[in-house]
Amino acid sequence: MISLIRAIPQKYMNHALMVCVLIIALLIGFVAPEYFVVMLSTAVAFGVLAAATDLCFGSGGILNLGPAITFGVGTYVAAVFQKLGIPYIFGILSAAVIGAILFAGFAWIGLSRRRSTIQFALFTLVASVSFEQIAISNYSFLGGSNGLANVVPPFGLGIQDYFFVFLLISATLCWLVVECESRFDSILILQRDEPEKAESLGFDPKSIKVGLMFLSGLVGGAVGAAFVPFSGIAYPAQFAAMPNLLVLVWIAVGGRGTIFGPFLAAVLLTMVQFEIGSTNSDVYLFVMGMLFVFVVAFFPKGLLPSHLHRRRD
């Protein structure tokens, strides 16, 4: 088993690992009861979101305190499109485009050529609060604090059949993220750690960051839109502090920069959250907060075993 893992070239490690997880999910999807499929789809959706955010944060060095914004926007876009009777595929595509433009816009406004961690973090924080506010206050179109409910899978599919469509979409999005990361690996690390050197070599760190956020927003929006039929509802609390913190917890626990680490952490921790149950969500959030602080302070490389880590700085 270990030798099989070692045989995979470093470059494709992340691809391989994600394919494995998605195949496992596929197999489970054949046999599992509906509630389990919903749980698994939530886990995979968040995994994809975590991977996309890690692309920005770990490889790109962009601290985004509102990573769940495009996910939430995606769910709303899909819900609205379905309410208006537009075919679902357009919902997903639009969510992807809107998410991409949104995050790219944030990056373009909030980032400067050199390091600019703090003000961008604040900006994204304000943005997430604003989005929650917008979602709550608009009743006619966005459903106000109740959100938009009754989202059903498209094409008349049942939950379990739609699961395979969803996995296909997730796999594509994962591939996008991992491919971007592996192909542009050295450039990303360079512009993250030594932007001056990158600039002198002809790369513009800001454009690269905007591009990363574009991709991250695209993936976040698309996966949110693809995911919402499982939960059935798009609601304002998706923009609140909790989902955003959770994404960062997954990245911290999984090891930032590894892409697969956050993906796995998201999948596992989401399943744990489901097991603990929604009645304990406040306690769960508290525990997650403690875990986050603990990991950030004492385990900056994350908790997952190091042979999953790629060679990093």
Add this chain to the structure above:
Amino acid sequence: MIGLQFFIDFMVASSVLLIAAMGLFLVFGLYRVVNMAHGEFVLLGGYVAAQMQSTGAPFAVCVLAAAVVVGFASLVLDAALIGRQRLSSSLTPLLATWGVGLLISQGIRLIMGPTGVSVTDPVGRSFEFAGSVYSVYQLILVFIAIILALSAWILIHRTKIGLRVRAQVTNETLSELHGVNTRLQFSTAFFIGGMLAGAAGALLAPLAAINPSSGSSFSISSFMVVIMGGMNHVAGQVSGALVMGGGRNLIGTFSSVTIATLATLLIVALILAFRGKDDLVD
């Protein structure tokens, strides 16, 4: 008179912002340590004051208790998370304090419930002037803000202690060579910052009910005041508070909460685009 009413509202709003932001000024403006838990510190101060008041303590004692509790919390935070990391990484304190901030607000939510508390106005009187009614407590807050700003200015820019702090902030190694105990100084500053935040929470609590989610708005406003004012000088804080207080009042009178929030986002964006870059390069 509309003008006078607006002016007094504007002064009150600015004073509120200044009082809340002063603690952050010490920590973030001077030391550039991003304490994302600042808003939750203020929140905690408010809750402590509410608890103390329900036991019948006089208001001044409530404020003092709030300051002490939050000061203690910031000592713990410093010892556990920030002290070691302050110089090596600007990201770790940011993330760690963000986590701690959420812990505090979640903890408050779990212990005290999500509905929030309120603190009664200790003065409770209002007076009429030129056809409008003004609350005495709000005017007292304006005075407190003025005194706070003056004391901070004198302390930081006109005393030897302040000189040492400014030296440390400018060039840590060199100031150490001159005999400044940097570790102690930072911890003291952080402690004072925490006390100020707690006191601010207690002082501001009578104005509006607070709930576990209020922390983030305190954080955002305080950060904006500090950043907008240019980080290093007390006068900057005052001007930042004035600008934000005036702006928010102006927007608030004409529109709804949604627009006000969006406008805040826009203002933050503009500030970042045109100003923040230079001051916050790390």
